[in-house]
Amino acid sequence: MKSAERGPAGAWDGRGVGRPFDRGQLHPDRSADEDRSRTGSATSAENKTSDAGLQLARAALKSARTVAPEARFASYRFEVEDRQRIVEISGVDRDTSRRVEVDVYPDGQVESVAHEVPLSSVPSEVRVLVEGGIPGFRPVRALRSIGFGFEVQYEIDGYAAGNKPVSVEVQPNAVEMKVSVWNS
Known part of the structure; x- marks a missing residue:
């Protein structure tokens, strides 16, 4: 059975050293917990076109470069969000050195583009909701993410009480939030 036939977890990994892309060399995103998402070397996508997961990474990189040409992409990882497969391509803005993330569907359509922003630029309603809803939260x-249809969302990463890594997604209206606590 091919890895692609075993589902997203089986199809989406890969290792290897490849040649550099024209804007630098991509590497696996090791900041993610392996249980949270599968990672692989995007440089392998440059050389191994037979692996379906690596083909997806390569196509996602092209889409990411189209919507965020100011970024120097450095890593990718595969995620499942709302039961949809997503390829997250991440790097840094060449001018500001802040993080840039582009989420891409397997068909190449961009789901969202996120840019790191100063915590002070997050609306106060959002900060109050997050800080009040998570005991001991330290951002x-x-x-700041802009999705398909131009909806805006904030993702705030930090630590909750007990040094638990937490990621919080909040709409600007600060009505509700989605909290993910990661095993360390």
Whole structure:
């Protein structure tokens, strides 16, 4: 059985050293917990066109470069969000050195583009909701994401009480939030 026939977890991994892309060399995103998402070397996508997961990474990189040409992409990982497969391509803005993430569907359509923003630029309603809803929350970084249809969302990463890594997604109206706690 081919890895692609075993589902997303089986199809979406890969290792290897490849040649550099024209804007630098991509590497696996090791900041993600392996249980949270599968990672692989995007440089392998440059050389191994027979692996379906690596083909997806390569196509997603092209889409990411189209919508965020100012970014120097450095890593990718595969995720499942709302039961949809997503390829997250991430890197840094060449001018600001802030994180840029582009989520791409397997068909190449961009789901969202996120740029790291200063915590002070997150609306106060959002900060109050997050800080009040998670005991002992210490924010580390914030991303402002613009999705398909131009909806805006904030993702704030940090630590909750007990040093538990937490990621919070909040709409600007601060009505509700989605909290993900990661095993360390």
